[in-house]
Amino acid sequence: xxxxxxxxxxxxxxxxxxxxxxxxxxxxxxxxxxxxxxxxxxxxxxxxxxxxxxxxxxxxxxxxxxxxxxxxxxxxxxxxxxxxxxxxxxxxxxxxxxxxxxxxxxxxxxxxxxxxxxxxxxxxxxxxxxxxxxxxxxxxxxxxxxxxxxxxxxxxxxxxxxxxxxxxxxxxxxxxxxxxxxxxxxxxxxxxxxxxxxxxxxxxxxxxxxxxxxxxxxxxxxxxxxxxxxxxxxxxxxxxxxxxxxxxxxxxxxxxxxxxxxxxxxxxxxxxxxxxxxxxxxxxxxxxxxxxxxxxxxxxxxxxxxxxxxxxxxxxxxxxxxxxxxxxxxxxxxxxxxxxxxxxxxxxxxxxxxxxxxxxxxxxxxxxxxxx
Numbered sequence: 001x002x003x004x005x006x007x008x009x010x011x012x013x014x015x016x017x018x019x020x021x022x023x024x025x026x027x028x029x030x031x032x033x034x035x036x037x038x039x040x041x042x043x044x045x046x047x048x049x050x051x052x053x054x055x056x057x058x059x060x061x062x063x064x065x066x067x068x069x070x071x072x073x074x075x076x077x078x079x080x081x082x083x084x085x086x087x088x089x090x091x092x093x094x095x096x097x098x099x100x101x102x103x104x105x106x107x108x109x110x111x112x113x114x115x116x117x118x119x120x121x122x123x124x125x126x127x128x129x130x131x132x133x134x135x136x137x138x139x140x141x142x143x144x145x146x147x148x149x150x151x152x153x154x155x156x157x158x159x160x161x162x163x164x165x166x167x168x169x170x171x172x173x174x175x176x177x178x179x180x181x182x183x184x185x186x187x188x189x190x191x192x193x194x195x196x197x198x199x200x201x202x203x204x205x206x207x208x209x210x211x212x213x214x215x216x217x218x219x220x221x222x223x224x225x226x227x228x229x230x231x232x233x234x235x236x237x238x239x240x241x242x243x244x245x246x247x248x249x250x251x252x253x254x255x256x257x258x259x260x261x262x263x264x265x266x267x268x269x270x271x272x273x274x275x276x277x278x279x280x281x282x283x284x285x286x287x288x289x290x291x292x293x294x295x296x297x298x299x300x301x302x303x304x305x306x307x308x309x310x311x312x313x314x315x316x317x318x319x320x321x322x323x324x325x326x327x328x329x330x331x332x333x334x335x336x337x338x339x340x341x342x343x344x345x346x347x348x349x350x351x352x353x354x355x356x357x358x359x360x361x362x363x364x365x366x367x368x369x370x371x372x
Contacts, residue, residue: 004234008167014157020055059083080141172240177257281310331369
């Protein structure tokens, strides 16, 4: 079986604390430099790459003299604040050696739970990718509490995969992949080369936390793959110190464990929209727009909208109906209902003049729409 990365155009790469900090001995400059070189090579192949990196707390523990991971939330936050400085510096230096610009993005669960902040985070990340910048994401451990923390960066990686509709999630860890049992206790355990993400049997194989350095384990990686698969992203779990692991995966070589999403990215998103029993509102479109949507597969532009029903925000699912009230399509709107009322019946070139900003020329892009 070929690697899931070979055809992927947008990839999330997650590296764990034990890899980044050389098992807690300090930031591993050599390893980080290797990943930067490989990610630069993936970008040269035309692939978008987002890096989700653990390591801030582990580096902060070293700087502040902790011999084991603190349990007090404020001590963890202090470690994160100190460690994030070194983490950002080494990534910036490593990528700059390849002429690649980076950006630091710190997220909390609240950023993805609040719809407005979710959309802002998505817009920022997609804009950085469009500008050929590699976003480097970590949980904002400096401000999180027990109630809002992701808990591990495997989950964060999956959430980012969903956020920007990635094709693949690569979780680099200190193990060669997922085994049928704990290989430290069962010498006859076999490596699971490939399986379907979400298979409940995988969770019983995964076990608990892997080390005292990070907060995750193989179970969090299996659950992350299950979460990423909801938006159609495949997951690869592989040893982070495997030579040229990322470029070999991109070349088609199967390494580690591949957990495949049961449906493709667009199929999964469209199924999610179809499954909405109730949408946030409706937009009534004229006959010309109805033809473009249903027969020509075009996006919905503001000029084709003649009325708005209900109240909805940006990024919510709305129903497109014809003048007789017949539902034609559902899709994710780029504009809130109050904004649509201002720009409807206007050309896309007038959006900026009317709203003072442009989220996109379309009200609903065809990739974010499903016909009924």
